[in-house]
Structure formats: C-alpha cells, structure tokens
Amino acid sequence: MTLYSRVRPLAFKLPAETAHVLGKRALQAVQSTWPTQAALASNYRYAHPALETELFGCRFSNPVGVAAGFDKNAEVTHALEALGFGFVEIGTVTPYPQSGNDRPRLFRLQEDEAMINRMGFNGDGMEQVRDRLERDGPPQIPLGVNVGKMNSSSEREAVEDYRRVFVRLSPFADYVVVNVSCPNTPDEFDEASPDHLRTVFETLEAENDDDVPILVKIGPDSPEESMLDLVDIVEECDLDGIVATNTTTSREDLESPRGEEWGGLSGDPLQERSTAVIRTLARHTDDDLPIVGVGGVDSARSAYEKIRAGASLVQLYTGFVYGGPGTAKRINHGLVELLERDGFSSVEDAVGADLE
Numbered sequence: 001m002t003l004y005s006r007v008r009p010l011a012f013k014l015p016a017e018t019a020h021v022l023g024k025r026a027l028q029a030v031q032s033t034w035p036t037q038a039a040l041a042s043n044y045r046y047a048h049p050a051l052e053t054e055l056f057g058c059r060f061s062n063p064v065g066v067a068a069g070f071d072k073n074a075e076v077t078h079a080l081e082a083l084g085f086g087f088v089e090i091g092t093v094t095p096y097p098q099s100g101n102d103r104p105r106l107f108r109l110q111e112d113e114a115m116i117n118r119m120g121f122n123g124d125g126m127e128q129v130r131d132r133l134e135r136d137g138p139p140q141i142p143l144g145v146n147v148g149k150m151n152s153s154s155e156r157e158a159v160e161d162y163r164r165v166f167v168r169l170s171p172f173a174d175y176v177v178v179n180v181s182c183p184n185t186p187d188e189f190d191e192a193s194p195d196h197l198r199t200v201f202e203t204l205e206a207e208n209d210d211d212v213p214i215l216v217k218i219g220p221d222s223p224e225e226s227m228l229d230l231v232d233i234v235e236e237c238d239l240d241g242i243v244a245t246n247t248t249t250s251r252e253d254l255e256s257p258r259g260e261e262w263g264g265l266s267g268d269p270l271q272e273r274s275t276a277v278i279r280t281l282a283r284h285t286d287d288d289l290p291i292v293g294v295g296g297v298d299s300a301r302s303a304y305e306k307i308r309a310g311a312s313l314v315q316l317y318t319g320f321v322y323g324g325p326g327t328a329k330r331i332n333h334g335l336v337e338l339l340e341r342d343g344f345s346s347v348e349d350a351v352g353a354d355l356e
Helices: 003-011 016-031 034-044 077-082 126-136 155-172 194-207 224-236 268-284 300-309 318-323 327-341
Strands: 053-055 058-060 064-066 087-093 106-109 114-117 143-147 175-179 214-218 241-244 264-267 291-294 313-316
Touching: 003 016, 016 034, 016 077, 016 106, 034 077, 064 327, 077 087, 087 126, 087 175, 114 268, 114 318, 126 155, 143 155, 155 175, 155 194, 175 194, 194 214, 194 224, 214 224, 224 268, 241 268, 264 268, 264 318, 268 291, 268 300, 291 300, 300 313, 300 327, 313 318, 318 327
Parallel strands: 064 087, 064 313, 087 143, 143 175, 175 214, 214 241, 241 291, 291 313
Antiparallel strands: 053 058, 106 114, 114 264
C-alpha cells in the first residue's frame, strides 16, 4: 500500500478544490529546496530510451504530460518535473486576473473515476504568471502555455486577449495552445466559427517572430464534419498541432449522483470518446499533424491506446488526481512493457499503429 493510497481517503473527504489547493501547497514546499526536489525525482522519475520523442523542436524524455488546468498559474512546474512527467502545460492563462465561476465548481465522481469542473478560467493573469516564470525559471522539461480570453470579452476583444497573453508568455513556452473549446465559460459568441479561428490564428502568427509552435485545443462534442472543418482551418493556417480533447458535456452512463452537475466532465468516461476523436483527426490528416491526446488517461493501457490511435504525446489531470504522485512512473513503465510486447523500439514507432 502506497502513502497516497492511505492519504487519498482523507483528502477526498475535503471539497475537491480545497484538496487541490492543499496538494499544490505540498508540491510547492517540496520544490522549494534542491534536496527535496532531488528526493522526489529519485523516487518518481523513470527513464527509458524507448520513451524519448522529438516534437515541436523539443526533446521529450517521455510522452506523459500534465494537462492544462492542474497548474494554471505555473506554481508547481518544477515539482511536476520531479514527479517524472515528460512535459507540463500551464494555464489556461488570461490577460488579467479572473475569479472564474462561483464555488463549488469542482466535483469528484468517485464511482466513475471522473471529475466535473466549471472553473471558468480562474487564474492570476499573465503578469503574475510571467513574474513567477522569471523568478523561478521554467522547468527543464518542455513547457506548454495554454492561452484564453476574459469571460467578459467580445469576439473582437477575445482576439486581443489571445494576442496579449501570447506576446507576454511565448518567450517561456516550448509550445502555445489556443483554448477555444472550454465548456465552462460564457457563450458570448461562437469561438469555433471559421472566421473567428482564422482571425485568431493569423493574429498570433503575425506576432510569432520566434516561431513558437502554436496548437489549438478542440472539444469532443462537435459533429465530425465540424471537427474536420476545424482541422482544415488548422492546416490552412499552418498551425503545428492539435490537443484533443477538452472536457465533455455528455453525461452518458454515469453512476455518481454528482453526474448532474453542470460543467466539463473529465476522466475515465471520456477515454473512449477522446481516443475516437484522435483516430478521426489522425486519419483525416494522414497522421501528419501532431496530436496531443488527453481525456481519460490513467494507465499505460489508456495512454497506449491514444498513441496507437495517432497521438504523439498524452496528457492527464483527473488520472493524476486519482492515481497520485506515482502516476507518471507507473504509466511510463507500463508503456515500455507494451512497446516491447508489440515489437516497437520507441513511442514514435507506435504512433498511429492502429490506423494501418
């Protein structure tokens, strides 16, 4: 029995957001000194040549990363590196501080190994995040920055929001993700309309003197035709990849009484749908557009399914909450076993294997 398996029942008695804050404080304490960081890394990092991959001009020591939402304000990137994750995506970061939706806004669905969140882009804003990155430095693993708009912004103002955050934080980023698919923010306009997306992407490219890779995060609930139309726009605007997928508003086959809470559902119930979206996207692009797979990743098996469906990297949040600090090590160790079982010499060789 691990320490986390003993602590988790106590943590789960607390409101989900309170437990999340306390967990991050513990990680901040651990990363505050070199000896505690080193001790964490010695226990939780797992390295193997088969896990290494090159993408977006970066070397990833392993394909398992932390999704946006866990460390919105870049407070624990170094601790997450020590826990063995191959990359971290901070955000969603908005131009100014934003309180988000009213509490409670984060719920565990333990019977379903899932969570529902309606956070609403709460965060410290880009200046505090920039100050923190300047003071602490980015981690030694690839860092993604997920950028968003203010909840009160009009369509025109939203484009400027994305531009401001991009300009301020892209110098620290190994890649930037435009989040236009969050189900927990006000529907002031259609964020996924082709004209709006083209304007956003063209605006960011005009500011992208350093050629920072730009990706877009898509949701799982759109009809396939709309999804593929978005991919065509991504290719037309020469973006560098897609993050698939965001949380879902679907509530099919849930057992938890919390299932009726509104917001975005993540975790195990999203696993099959997000993998199906990845497979569709990869086939539509002939497996030429890098995909970061997210949604229900909680084991080597679920990560491997997304890789074989066409994802070059995978991310998790809910799986980390349920699995604890050993999650990355456990998944990466299991991935090596699965790769060896199937005769692949590396993760890169397995990407899209099920498309053939």
